[in-house]
Amino acid sequence: MNEDIQFIIDSTKESMDAAIRHLEKQFANIRAGKATPAMLGSVMVDYYGSQTPLSQVANVNTPDGRTITVQPWEKNMIQEIERGIMYANLGFNPMNNGDTIIINVPPLTEERRINLAKQAKAEAEDAKIGVRSARKDANGDIKKADVSEDLQKNAEADIQNLTDKYVIKIDGALDVKEKEIMTI
Incomplete structure (x- = not known):
């Protein structure tokens, strides 16, 4: 594979990792009943x-x-x-x-739990937006790269696979956090 394309894929992976790290940090700030x-x-x-x-x-x-x-x-x-x-x-x-x-730390009311779950969903959606933005930037860079059309299509498919994996990671983290919030 062309090293320009590999560089674009690697930098996209770093951006998506950063979105996941930010999400984890935001989730740590959302309390789930237990004092930390x-x-x-x-x-x-x-x-x-x-x-x-x-x-x-x-x-x-x-x-x-x-x-x-x-x-x-x-x-x-x-x-x-x-x-x-x-x-x-x-x-x-x-x-x-x-x-x-x-x-x-007072125990969470049902209403507060629902609000915290909504907040967690919003943070997860922000992370997904970050991942999709990284995909968009990568696809733009791939189009600018001086490579064959086949290589461009393959690279775009790789970026899409990467995006899908990170969206699944985000959904998994959200499920875990929602379960944690809703557990009394």
Whole structure:
């Protein structure tokens, strides 16, 4: 196979892998009832004038399935961390005991589960759009490549097969996440 075509296929595969990685990251932020440190992954804290991720100013743990504890590395950061958690608008009500911040993760209502499943579907659809966009770019590059018509058709078929595989991966990940969300 022509090395230009191989390069196009490899770069398309990388783009599609990136779409899958992004989807997995987004799925990690969608909570499914069980407390995980990833739930606070989007929390930013004002650390001496600059916005810093929570994980860089505190230790985040889950002692059980319903509780998240945040142990700041500096005691004077407790108020800022609480404020950051509230601003993140995650639906959590942080409480502190002077040393640590304790967050009780409420069980999900049926309505909230349905909304989270819709959110997961939307994220999966975004990932599919990313995969299809990579396919479109690759097909455009193949048409521009200085190769025979047969080679172009074969390359386009390879790109389509790649696209189909990644769409199946995305659907599988969505099924797993929906099952996780809907399980009480």
